[in-house]
Amino acid sequence: MQFELDRGSREPLYRQLATSVQQRIRSGALPPRTRLPTVRQLAQQLGVTRLTVHSAYAELQAGGWIEATVGRGTFVAERIEQLVLPPEAQLSGDVTPAGVMADLLRMSQLPGLLTLGRADPAPEHFPLRNWQRATELALAAGGGSLMIYTTAQGDLQLRATLAELVRERGFSAGPDEVMVTAGVTNGMSLAVTLLAPPGSTVLVEQPTYLGMLNILAARGVRVVGLPMDGEGLVIDALEEALRQERVAFLYTIPTFQNPSGVCMSVARRAALLELAERHKLTIVEDDIYGRLAYEGAATPALKADDRSGVVIYLSSFSKSLMPGLRMGYLVAAPALIKQLVPLRQAQDICSPLLTQRALSVFIEQGWLHSHIRRMVPRYRERRDALLRAMERHFPIGVTWTRPRGGFSCWVTLPAGFAETELYVSAISRGVAFAPGQVFSGGAPSGAHMRLCFGAEPPERLSDAIVTLGALLRERGTHRDLPTPALGDYVPVV
Amino acid sequence: MQFELDRGSREPLYRQLATSVQQRIRSGALPPRTRLPTVRQLAQQLGVTRLTVHSAYAELQAGGWIEATVGRGTFVAERIEQLVLPPEAQLSGDVTPAGVMADLLRMSQLPGLLTLGRADPAPEHFPLRNWQRATELALAAGGGSLMIYTTAQGDLQLRATLAELVRERGFSAGPDEVMVTAGVTNGMSLAVTLLAPPGSTVLVEQPTYLGMLNILAARGVRVVGLPMDGEGLVIDALEEALRQERVAFLYTIPTFQNPSGVCMSVARRAALLELAERHKLTIVEDDIYGRLAYEGAATPALKADDRSGVVIYLSSFSKSLMPGLRMGYLVAAPALIKQLVPLRQAQDICSPLLTQRALSVFIEQGWLHSHIRRMVPRYRERRDALLRAMERHFPIGVTWTRPRGGFSCWVTLPAGFAETELYVSAISRGVAFAPGQVFSGGAPSGAHMRLCFGAEPPERLSDAIVTLGALLRERGTHRDLPTPALGDYVPVV
Numbered sequence: 001m002q003f004e005l006d007r008g009s010r011e012p013l014y015r016q017l018a019t020s021v022q023q024r025i026r027s028g029a030l031p032p033r034t035r036l037p038t039v040r041q042l043a044q045q046l047g048v049t050r051l052t053v054h055s056a057y058a059e060l061q062a063g064g065w066i067e068a069t070v071g072r073g074t075f076v077a078e079r080i081e082q083l084v085l086p087p088e089a090q091l092s093g094d095v096t097p098a099g100v101m102a103d104l105l106r107m108s109q110l111p112g113l114l115t116l117g118r119a120d121p122a123p124e125h126f127p128l129r130n131w132q133r134a135t136e137l138a139l140a141a142g143g144g145s146l147m148i149y150t151t152a153q154g155d156l157q158l159r160a161t162l163a164e165l166v167r168e169r170g171f172s173a174g175p176d177e178v179m180v181t182a183g184v185t186n187g188m189s190l191a192v193t194l195l196a197p198p199g200s201t202v203l204v205e206q207p208t209y210l211g212m213l214n215i216l217a218a219r220g221v222r223v224v225g226l227p228m229d230g231e232g233l234v235i236d237a238l239e240e241a242l243r244q245e246r247v248a249f250l251y252t253i254p255t256f257q258n259p260s261g262v263c264m265s266v267a268r269r270a271a272l273l274e275l276a277e278r279h280k281l282t283i284v285e286d287d288i289y290g291r292l293a294y295e296g297a298a299t300p301a302l303k304a305d306d307r308s309g310v311v312i313y314l315s316s317f318s319k320s321l322m323p324g325l326r327m328g329y330l331v332a333a334p335a336l337i338k339q340l341v342p343l344r345q346a347q348d349i350c351s352p353l354l355t356q357r358a359l360s361v362f363i364e365q366g367w368l369h370s371h372i373r374r375m376v377p378r379y380r381e382r383r384d385a386l387l388r389a390m391e392r393h394f395p396i397g398v399t400w401t402r403p404r405g406g407f408s409c410w411v412t413l414p415a416g417f418a419e420t421e422l423y424v425s426a427i428s429r430g431v432a433f434a435p436g437q438v439f440s441g442g443a444p445s446g447a448h449m450r451l452c453f454g455a456e457p458p459e460r461l462s463d464a465i466v467t468l469g470a471l472l473r474e475r476g477t478h479r480d481l482p483t484p485a486l487g488d489y490v491p492v493v
Numbered sequence: 494m495q496f497e498l499d500r501g502s503r504e505p506l507y508r509q510l511a512t513s514v515q516q517r518i519r520s521g522a523l524p525p526r527t528r529l530p531t532v533r534q535l536a537q538q539l540g541v542t543r544l545t546v547h548s549a550y551a552e553l554q555a556g557g558w559i560e561a562t563v564g565r566g567t568f569v570a571e572r573i574e575q576l577v578l579p580p581e582a583q584l585s586g587d588v589t590p591a592g593v594m595a596d597l598l599r600m601s602q603l604p605g606l607l608t609l610g611r612a613d614p615a616p617e618h619f620p621l622r623n624w625q626r627a628t629e630l631a632l633a634a635g636g637g638s639l640m641i642y643t644t645a646q647g648d649l650q651l652r653a654t655l656a657e658l659v660r661e662r663g664f665s666a667g668p669d670e671v672m673v674t675a676g677v678t679n680g681m682s683l684a685v686t687l688l689a690p691p692g693s694t695v696l697v698e699q700p701t702y703l704g705m706l707n708i709l710a711a712r713g714v715r716v717v718g719l720p721m722d723g724e725g726l727v728i729d730a731l732e733e734a735l736r737q738e739r740v741a742f743l744y745t746i747p748t749f750q751n752p753s754g755v756c757m758s759v760a761r762r763a764a765l766l767e768l769a770e771r772h773k774l775t776i777v778e779d780d781i782y783g784r785l786a787y788e789g790a791a792t793p794a795l796k797a798d799d800r801s802g803v804v805i806y807l808s809s810f811s812k813s814l815m816p817g818l819r820m821g822y823l824v825a826a827p828a829l830i831k832q833l834v835p836l837r838q839a840q841d842i843c844s845p846l847l848t849q850r851a852l853s854v855f856i857e858q859g860w861l862h863s864h865i866r867r868m869v870p871r872y873r874e875r876r877d878a879l880l881r882a883m884e885r886h887f888p889i890g891v892t893w894t895r896p897r898g899g900f901s902c903w904v905t906l907p908a909g910f911a912e913t914e915l916y917v918s919a920i921s922r923g924v925a926f927a928p929g930q931v932f933s934g935g936a937p938s939g940a941h942m943r944l945c946f947g948a949e950p951p952e953r954l955s956d957a958i959v960t961l962g963a964l965l966r967e968r969g970t971h972r973d974l975p976t977p978a979l980g981d982y983v984p985v986v
Binding site: 012014015049051052054055058061062068098101102105106118120123124125126128131132135136137138139140141142143144145146147148149150151152156157160181182183185186189211214215217218219322323324325326341342343345346347348349350351352353354355361364 | 505507508542544545547548551554555561591594595598599611613616617618619621624625628629630631632633634635636637638639640641642643644645649650653674675676678679682704707708710711712815816817818819834835836838839840841842843844845846847848854857
């Protein structure tokens with residue numbers, strides 16, 4: 001068996017090998033039940049490490065292309081016919097926040113797919129060398145003591161570093177007001193567990209982050225979606241909702257919202273805080289995109305003007321650094337932290353101490369800031385490429401937001417479009433996006449797509465838009481312009 | 494300011510420095526509000542890296558010895574008087590599973606304390622170099638693609654490795670029956686969330702692991718403790734409990750139980766499975782100590798004889814490798830895994846992919862097995878040192894178990910001893926153990942101590958027992974022998 005590898009390419013060798021094997025299977029050159037060479041044989045033949053072959057085989061096995069039988073060897077999968085079918089056959093068919101989230105997580109392992117589906121950063125620019133240096137520095141100082149348990153609140157050295165870091169978002173905190181979490185999702189999950197018992201009501205922006213809807217659904221919490229416009233959450237609608245019912249909290253992403261891309265205006269923030277104070281409404285602020293601003297500095301966090309302590313501030317390093325770290329944090333009053341800590345202790349005890357210490361070193365060395373400085377122009381370029389391509393290739397009647405930060409662009413389709421059908425068709429043509437309905441805290445109105453531009457370079461974003469544009473045109477060019485209904489999101493072009 | 498460091502010592506430099514500063518504070522040489530040198534100054538003066546000084550300062554700050562004020566410098570803490578008092582002043586006073594767990598996690602940062610309180614492995618023997626090699630090998634093959642998200646069920650390569658690994662515990666599984674968890678605690682937490690709604694009943698062994706009691710209390714689940722004897726869980730008592738009420742599941746640690754150290758006999762295991770099958774009782778098996786057997790091979794897991802799929806198998810690498818990895822796994826029917834995966838997704842999305850892949854490499858390279866082979870004789874030596882010291886230094890009337898694996902020894906005190914008072918007094922003399930009541934799923938009967946021997950070398954274990962023996966004798970030598978009540982644990986000497 002002969003496979004060509006290009007050692008000059010930026011694509012890792014194992015992935016080239018996986019793609020190459022997959023193409024042979026697709027073309028029929030390697031029919032079902034064909035025995036593949038052993039890892040050792042193939043590594044020797046190609047002059048690569050065994051781990052490279054092992055990784056390629058693991059990826060192919062994950063995708064269902066090959067099967068390994070202990071003591072017998074590795075074979076092209078029997079039921080490969082299913083995989084040679086378009087990739088939409090691999091969708092779960094469950095178009096809920098949980099289902100789409102799981103499908104998009106799984107599909108990140110499909111080679112070749114244009115992934116505008118997930119709000120991921122650019123993996124080819126991850127600062128892996130500095131991360132390894134930070135880990136080595138931490139280990140050199142701490143040794144084995146960094147591989148035992150730590151407290152559920154998190155390592156004090158990291159908390160002190162984070163307390164400094166949030167000053168750049170406009171507020172100050174002590175290490176006792178900081179809690180380390182396993183990503184921002186974990187912060188949300190802990191806040192929901194503490195504040196929103198099953199059957200209670202949580203207010204969200206409409207649309208909002210599907211991960212939060214997933215958490216609320218899993219807990220049996222009622223969700224009420226509040227309308228947004230180009231300045232963010234509509235405050236009158238919030239006031240109306242607060243008059244009508246008791247709510248556990250409001251969840252908001254004021255800065256570069258996911259999925260809409262909207263940044264809440266300064267006036268709205270002030271009105272929101274004033275209202276929250278008056279109604280003793282707890283606000284859970286998700287500031288995960290707050291450091292990814294493409295047009296000047298970002299508006300300070302809502303927490304910056306929180307005089308009465310109603311805001312629980314959540315953030316993480318999944319967008320500004322690397323999601324695989326699974327490192328986030330929250331800032332809240334010490335009394336609230338004291339109630340959150342036992343919940344984390346009962347969930348998984350603590351985050352890995354070595355990762356916490358390495359992250360602290362990484363930030364203290366200035367490597368977080370240099371990474372963000374390097375990435376902001378690249379992400380701006382990607383956003384611009386996406387916007388340009390949409391202007392060029394999307395039919396009239398389709399509208400979208402123009403995000404000034406973050407990774408998400410919210411596209412509104414003319415009335416009559418079926419976004420789920422479009423979602424499945426797009427995947428069958430190699431483009432993944434997230435359908436609008438999974439971001440909806442109530443009955444969704446209108447058809448939408450969330451297009452993310454962080455994880456793909458400009459050329460690939462353009463390719464994806466060409467494909468999506470063709471799909472949209474095939475479905476008819478003479479639709480009505482969308483009429484934003486009450487409770488729907490009003491697009492800002 | 495002059496601090497002596499011993500470069501020939503096995504103790505890390507930062508810790509030597511921290512201890513040295515602390516001694517100066519204790520002695521009054523550095524009074525409250527004294528300004529300390531900057532990190533840069535002290536590093537230069539001592540000829541160490543800035544990170545070493547930074548780590549020492551962080552540890553001192555964590556313990557409350559020093560305080561840093563931004564822009565002003567680092568100072569000896571104002572309220573240092575409290576710290577110069579015996580360390581029992583730092584206990585939370587909350588003698589519940591959650592409170593003691595938090596206290597013991599925090600006290601691991603107190604230098605000098607003899608820590609028999611937590612079931613930790615030996616940090617000075619952690620295979621850090623091989624772990625770093627495994628991480629580098631994984632990164633070399635996977636690159637940036639290992640720093641994005643993966644599925645909540647876990648990396649397929651690791652799941653395939655784990656499916657192989659469990660064969661050594663007597664059963665086989667496919668990768669689709671394996672789910673990666675953030676330690677065994679996370680597996681428990683997910684199982685409780687799925688199977689035990691608030692207000693339901695869970696059966697546990699009496700005594701049982703405090704972490705599980707902590708999880709059940711946090712969720713508002715009723716706990717019924719079942720008696721054990723030298724062969725493990727008493728089956729008649731289980732049958733009686735099943736007749737009396739509907740239970741969500743039974744939680745058991747059949748192999749080298751924490752805290753009792755007992756290993757369930759083969760006959761009991763068979764009877765337990767037969768009963769569970771008949772009553773359709775779900776069993777959550779915690780096999781975290783199954784690979785740490787000091788007298789021949791361990792009994793195979795309960796799961797090995799589970800013909801009808803009633804057992805959910807949990808394990809982790811926190812005891813056999815390093816708890817700081819926060820890596821565990823569960824094995825269950827695919828239908829059950831499908832229900833657990835969305836819960837993990839709603840909690841923190843996934844475990845770090847790089848750690849998963851590195852762990853897979855680590856195991857595939859044989860480094861897990863070589864580490865365990867190296868550690869088993871050391872842990873046996875520690876256990877023997879503990880048992881010998883207790884025989885020599887504990888007064889008549891005190892009894893204990895003789896564990897054939899794991900890290901826990903369960904000590905029963907004569908009637909009339911107050912274990913909480915003893916717990917506080919022992920900490921004030923520099924010895925931490927866990928008081929028996931926090932392992933009790935009902936009203937505790939009798940006074941107990943859990944003594945763990947994994948994390949301290951033989952000499953230090955002996956020192957701790959000398960101190961505890963003196964404390965026991967001070968409290969009276971002529972007590973009655975304990976009379977095991979129904980529902981209490983019968984000690985096996």
